[in-house]
Amino acid sequence: MKVELxxxxxxxxxxxxDEGVDxxxxxxxxxxxxxxxxxxxxxxxxxxxxxHEQAATHAxxxxxxxxxxxxxxxxxxxxxxxxxxxxxxxxxxxSIPMIVISGQVHSSLIGSDGFQETDMIGISRPIVxxxxxxxxxxxxxxxxKKAFYIATTGRPGPVVIDIPKDITDPNKKFKYHYxxxxxxRSYSVPSKGHTGQIKKAMEILLAAKRPIIYTGGGVxxxxxxxxxxxxxxxxxxxxxxxxxxxxxxxxxDRQFLGMLGMHGTYEANMAMHCSDVVLGIGVRFxxxxxxxxxxxxxxxKILHVDIDPAAISKTVSADVPIVGSITSxxxxxxxxxxxxxxxxxxxxxxLWWQQIEGWREKDCLKVTPAGNDVIKPQQVIQCLYEITxxxxxxxxxxxxxxxxxxxxxxxxxxxxxxxxxxxxTMGFGFPAAMGVQLAFPDAVSVCVTGEGSxxxxxxxxxxxxxxxxxxxxxxxxxxxxxxxxxxxxxxxxGRYSHSTYAESLPDFVKLAEAYGHVGVRxxxxxxxxxxxxxxxxxxxxxxxxDVLVDPMEHVxxxxxxxxxxxxxxxxxxxxx
Amino acid sequence: MRHIISILxxxxxxxxxxxxxxxxxxxxxxxxxxxxxxxxxxxxxxTITTIGDDRKIEQITKHLNKLIDxxxxxxxxxxxxxxxxxxxxxxxATGAQRDEVKRTTxxxxxxxxxVTNTIYTIQxxxxxxxxxxxxxxxxxxxxxxxxxxxxxxxxRGEKVLNV
Ligand SMILES: Cc1ncc(C[n+]2csc(CCOP(=O)(O)OP(=O)(O)O)c2C)c(N)n1
Ligand SMILES: [Mg+2]
Numbered sequence: 001m002k003v004e005l006x007x008x009x010x011x012x013x014x015x016x017x018d019e020g021v022d023x024x025x026x027x028x029x030x031x032x033x034x035x036x037x038x039x040x041x042x043x044x045x046x047x048x049x050x051x052h053e054q055a056a057t058h059a060x061x062x063x064x065x066x067x068x069x070x071x072x073x074x075x076x077x078x079x080x081x082x083x084x085x086x087x088x089x090x091x092x093x094x095s096i097p098m099i100v101i102s103g104q105v106h107s108s109l110i111g112s113d114g115f116q117e118t119d120m121i122g123i124s125r126p127i128v129x130x131x132x133x134x135x136x137x138x139x140x141x142x143x144x145k146k147a148f149y150i151a152t153t154g155r156p157g158p159v160v161i162d163i164p165k166d167i168t169d170p171n172k173k174f175k176y177h178y179x180x181x182x183x184x185r186s187y188s189v190p191s192k193g194h195t196g197q198i199k200k201a202m203e204i205l206l207a208a209k210r211p212i213i214y215t216g217g218g219v220x221x222x223x224x225x226x227x228x229x230x231x232x233x234x235x236x237x238x239x240x241x242x243x244x245x246x247x248x249x250x251x252x253d254r255q256f257l258g259m260l261g262m263h264g265t266y267e268a269n270m271a272m273h274c275s276d277v278v279l280g281i282g283v284r285f286x287x288x289x290x291x292x293x294x295x296x297x298x299x300x301k302i303l304h305v306d307i308d309p310a311a312i313s314k315t316v317s318a319d320v321p322i323v324g325s326i327t328s329x330x331x332x333x334x335x336x337x338x339x340x341x342x343x344x345x346x347x348x349x350x351l352w353w354q355q356i357e358g359w360r361e362k363d364c365l366k367v368t369p370a371g372n373d374v375i376k377p378q379q380v381i382q383c384l385y386e387i388t389x390x391x392x393x394x395x396x397x398x399x400x401x402x403x404x405x406x407x408x409x410x411x412x413x414x415x416x417x418x419x420x421x422x423x424x425t426m427g428f429g430f431p432a433a434m435g436v437q438l439a440f441p442d443a444v445s446v447c448v449t450g451e452g453s454x455x456x457x458x459x460x461x462x463x464x465x466x467x468x469x470x471x472x473x474x475x476x477x478x479x480x481x482x483x484x485x486x487x488x489x490x491x492x493x494g495r496y497s498h499s500t501y502a503e504s505l506p507d508f509v510k511l512a513e514a515y516g517h518v519g520v521r522x523x524x525x526x527x528x529x530x531x532x533x534x535x536x537x538x539x540x541x542x543x544x545x546d547v548l549v550d551p552m553e554h555v556x557x558x559x560x561x562x563x564x565x566x567x568x569x570x571x572x573x574x575x576x
Numbered sequence: 577m578r579h580i581i582s583i584l585x586x587x588x589x590x591x592x593x594x595x596x597x598x599x600x601x602x603x604x605x606x607x608x609x610x611x612x613x614x615x616x617x618x619x620x621x622x623t624i625t626t627i628g629d630d631r632k633i634e635q636i637t638k639h640l641n642k643l644i645d646x647x648x649x650x651x652x653x654x655x656x657x658x659x660x661x662x663x664x665x666x667x668x669a670t671g672a673q674r675d676e677v678k679r680t681t682x683x684x685x686x687x688x689x690x691v692t693n694t695i696y697t698i699q700x701x702x703x704x705x706x707x708x709x710x711x712x713x714x715x716x717x718x719x720x721x722x723x724x725x726x727x728x729x730x731x732r733g734e735k736v737l738n739v
Contacts (some may be wrong), residue, residue: 126601130644133589150644184587185739186647312630312636555649 005173008137012101016046020243021072023438024048024303025056029076034168048438053080055431057087058457060176061096062275062432063439065418066393067492068223069130070097070151071435072150081162082123086425088106088158089127092293093220093422094244097156099147100124104133104164120162129157134167135425137542138273145182151323153418154189155308187389192308193324193332199280199512201303202336208277209348210355212238214260214289217244217421218306218486222249222326227283227412231334235344237259238356240268241337242283243406244421250392257356261289262559263403267362269557271295271356274568280304281537284293284324285316286422293551295564353499357511364557364570365407373524376377377401378477380528381408382473384446387533392444393418393436397429397453399483401476402557427456430473434460437469444472444536451505461515464542473535473544478551479505486554490569512544578607580652580659580729582737583622584642591645597623598643602699604628604636608661608704608726619647619739625704625727647739656732662699662725663707664689668718669696677717679709684710697721 006014012035029035037048050056053075059070071091075084081102082576091098106116121131131148147159169245205211207257219228224412225248232239232255239249240260249256257267260272272278278300283289285304291298293315303328304318312321323331361410367378381404384392394409395418396402403421411417418436420428433447456477464471476482479502488496509519518541522531528547535543560567560575585591592611607625609611609639614621619687626636633651645737670676674696681698684706692698700710704727711719731737 122593123598125590125594131590184644187644308642310642314635417598537683 003175005454006033006174006176007038007170008140008170009034009168009170011137011140011142011176012163013038013042013045013176014176015071015141015178018044019144019148020069021045021179023073024074024080024091025054025059025063026051026074027076027080029054029080029103031077031105031165032074032080032168033072034165035101035163037170038168047074047527049300049463050431051462052457053083054087054427055460055463056430057084057098058102058425058431058434059438060098061087061428061501062092062395062418062435063354064091064098064435065432066415066436067439069416070099070148071185073098073100075100075102076122077105078118081118081120082245083129085123086427086453088124088160090420090423090425090428091158092127093421094130094217095156096158097151098158099151100158100160102162104162106166107135107164107196108166110164120160124196126159127158131160131162134161134163137167137172140167141176141178142182144548145179146184146352149182150187155210155311164561170220176290185472189310190323191325191328193305193329194321195332197320197322198329198332199336201322202333202340203342204277204301204303204320204338205235205279206340206342206344209499210274210276211235211279212275212277212278212354213237213239213281214242214244214272215239215245215248215281216283218379219245219248219326222282222307223414224282224326224330225490227330227334231330231337234334234337236349240264240272242286242289242421243317243419245282246406246417247411247414250410250412259406260565261286261406262291263555263557264363265407265576266557266568267356267359269559269565270523271360272457273564274355275300277301281330282306284311284314287315290316290557290563291565291567297565333450362570369525373526375522375525375547375549377478377553378408379501379525380474380476380547380549381405381448383449383532384526385409387529387536388444388446392416392446393433393440395419395429395432395436395445395447397447397449397456398426398451399453399481400478400486400553400555401450401482402455402477423550426453430454430457431460433471433473434464434469437471438467444475446472448474448476450482451475451479452481453509458511461512461517461542468538468540469542470538471542475508475509475544475546476549477505477546478549478553480551482551483555489554508544508546513540517542517544519544519546521548522544577629578625578627578653580657580727581624581626581637581640581649582623582652582729583649584614584622584737584739585622586645586647587618587620588645591620593646594623594643595624595640598639599624600627602635602639604632606681608724613677616739623726623728634717638659648736648737650731652729655735657729658732659703659727659729661704661707661727662701663699663710664699664723665711665719666695666697666721667714668694668720670694673717677714680695680710680713684713686710692734
């Protein structure tokens, strides 16, 4: 048999293909031209040419969140690499599997301040799970294999592979072999949780009088949604999800209390505060959830399940820590409960549910119409939910619109809600929606955005034209950096320091049209449903739906800084 | 409390910077750090002394363990251990001081490893505490230069840190 000889660039592309990669999001430049030439000569991997490297990372990220498969990014050295940084940090904070391949200057130039040289390994170090600098073309297959293994196992995260230009030289050829497996002596993936700990946790859980199950992004990432449903239903315990965990438990289910935390529901936050046992699964007790740590869940025992030992007892001490994969731990929990003689304390549980129903009656997400045909932002999300039957993939940017989307779009499935929870990156939503659309060409991919956030990556309108991506953009246009303005209203006496710009906003309809898309402007509540329905009927077109909403609206409930979870503003005039 | 964390690290470019970076990134402090290759070509051994309460130390070791280049680590202060640091110190040694410094060096079982008409260079090995005491003991002397290696350590008895 003739041994096939490949260049470094070809080896890279072949290895990516052998790893199962179907799409790369990228942008070319000097240091990666050999790799781009290798891409040109094949048709197995599709390359999506974005218009800014940040968008490549967010698109890959959206793809990864929606599919569960790692997103792959290819950028050139220097500015290409630095442009990718925000997207890498975004993925890192939310534990999203991603591979970022960056070009680097010729090996002999490294350290000489060569043209477009930047120390990508150094710059990305605090925001990657791991990184590799390729020193030998023959190492590429093993490095690619390791990179994917590290990015996708344990607590997932982004991995950078930095490749000096000479490594991909088309004139130097090598034997190609893709490794079947990989073993890293210094990296082991926790699988099963400690049975003794799980037993202990189950005893406490079954004896609970006021239990709550609090789950996060880990359940989405760890594909634990079905098991979570089974566990919650078996116990008839209430469930709340973090911003990152929405969809892991069906939002329309009776046992679901809504999102918790800073803009969580009254009932979820009250139930957390008053609980006697908190079962935290795939969560990290983030400050946006807990509010003041010293006042957090004063009477509760904390059972904490996570695959990352460092996430446990980081901010809130766990009474029973369990390190393991979400699915294996949940499976074991279910088994133990089914075998156990211990029974749920139904009497206490009934009382607990009564108390919760009392909180629910407050109807904290009730929308009071603005009158005068003015549209409230919440009504846009309610309308979106209706016309998409709650089945769309919804990505969001960051701000009030993000919180409204999280509160009012009731996600019944995991991986449908795509948002930058950890880093809170404005500009994330639109490219992420692109990545989702590329992963699922026939699905409805919506980006709920604000006129502020959208302008941080609007250049991708061109990418969507090039690849005919029919993303639907729903812009809650409040003519301001609404979330900033809300804080200024609440804490800075309404002094709008650099948060408004109504007079300089672009005509988004014309903007969409300039890129060859469709634009729709909606200003009246009476037109909202019809115009939205029309826009969504344009199945094969990108439609920018610019909805003018009440600019004075605030997001409520809102945690009162420094308080406990029970301390919330419920409206401009009411607090707990 | 002061802890001595000993780490076996992949002998890879950039590995050390990941460890050091972790400390600054997460606002942990490094009192001292030593690193050198081991008998195994593929591994370096790194010893860090740091200060923190149990919770902080737990986070530090967990995060260190998460670094892909960290193969194994041990918090030596959790058990019986031996810690050593080497110090080279250059002092002015003239007149009466010359004898005085020599005597103190002997008491501390140090060695004078370089001599001029006016200067002694002393080598001293021991715990950091012992080195500190020596410096205190010769405080009447003009110290010109101090070079300390930082702490290196190993567990007592059967316990070993290897792969
Ligand atoms: C890149 C970036 N810069 C700044 C911020 C801080 N920030 C958070 S929300 C927000 C306002 C967002 O405005 P817009 O997109 O219009 O959304 P709205 O709150 O009005 O719905 C800002 C500036 C951020 N999250 N990300
Ligand atoms: Mg806005």
